[in-house]
Amino acid sequence: MRYLATGALFLSTLFLGCSGSVDSRTRLSIFAASSLTDSFQALAAEFEAQNPAIAVELAFAGSQVLRLQIEQGASVDLFASANQKHLQELIDEGYMGSPRVFASTDLVMIVPLANPAEIETFRDLTKASRIVFGNEFSPIGLYTLEVLERATADLGSSFGSVVSERIASLENNVRMVRAKVELGEADAALVYRPDAITSSGVLTFPIPDAWNVLADFPVAVSTEAPRGGAAAQFLEFLSSPVAQELLAQHGFVSAS
Template identity: 45%
Template sequence: MNSADRLKRHRNARRGVTMLVALVLLAMFCGCDRGHEAPESAPLQIFVASSLTEVFEAFEAMYEASNPGVDVVISAAGSQTLRLQIEEGAPADVFVSANMRHLQALVETGHLDDERHFASNALVGIVEGGNPLEISRFEDLVRAQRLVVGGPEVPVGSYTEMMFERVAVANPGLAAELRQRIVSRERNVRQVRAKVELGEADAAFVYRSDALNFEGVEMVAIPEAFQVRASYGLGLASQLKGERRARVEDFVALTMSAQGDEVLREHGFERDVL
């Protein structure tokens, strides 16, 4: 090969490398421009507090039935866990939290650009099915030797602590006895309920929605003077736009409709603003 041929091959190789670098930079530029925005046809990603699992599974079925070709994916966990996932980049289109604090934090950081009241819930005590300790009133819960509650970082746990504080004002001895019986603090309300269902706890405090129509446990009412009602909030991802935002808004409209109200009531929730 003479020097001219070698020079020509060298120039062609350089052009190939230059084109490859240009394509890589173009791909990086396009990717940065889109951020975490999902393709228009990607499934709708709905993150919900674990206590709303069955509610949103019902909404999922309703929406997909009336919108063929649209896929809705429900991710349910403790509100604090979902908030952390969103902060770390999880592609949630909608976040429904069991308290407003986690929702407002994500609005402040720019992850969500919209927040609204979604539903309310009430606390109840629960005991094992069959009620072997014959606990029928709130005061009877001191018969439980193993009481389970949500952790302080979990909405149901913070609501339970507020309830204890109200009990302490009216009856400090009762509040102290109940606190002494706490053997476990769980990371979400479904784990709290499971402890009683599996016989690993005598009693627990959960949302009314987690005890209603559930055969594994029995409810114990909390007196109105001690009652703490949970306020659930809903927020939309800030990066939503165009057709995808319209589709997400359409799904949210279903959850906020008269049909949505009926689904909530069937599962022990209310729509009233607290």
């Protein structure tokens, strides 16, 4: 398994050329939402163990960023999004095949370990001086907006107004949102449950069911997938009991 960052593909190619050793495995390129970082690294390791002839290459970013890269010609075999919207737009444009929801999760509120705003419940969000959310283009931002609209409908317009006034920044993806809280640069934020579970630097508080949302995570194979066979294998693997158990360990629930 490889996790590709900027320039990594060039460097890996250079080193392979110098070493004289060629990896003959099929390379499966997967774009995945940043919220899937930990779970997909575990899934890729298990998939490679079951399929030693396939090497998984993972690239993580906000779903909207990955969608743009695909639209601009990035070569990818499979795309896992944090919401239906960005994947559906790629399907409508002819870039991706039929989608399949492989996991779901809800949102939680996180605060720094020191909890300077002394937040104890979701209603205490108005105590925060600095709140960080995802921006309007990111799935986490869209889900957050839905939660706030539901809460404001019950708690009154003053709740929504105070929260809006306390927003310190709007980030491109959920990992950037979480990082602000971990670093103490925000008093509170909303993230997916898996992002809270995999962090040792935050305290987690539930969002009441009446205001929470269920975020579906869909996946699809590219219509131009260079390695369509391997992509189809991974797609089926995501529905397997072992894959669903790994997802559950990271805070997701079965799509079924």
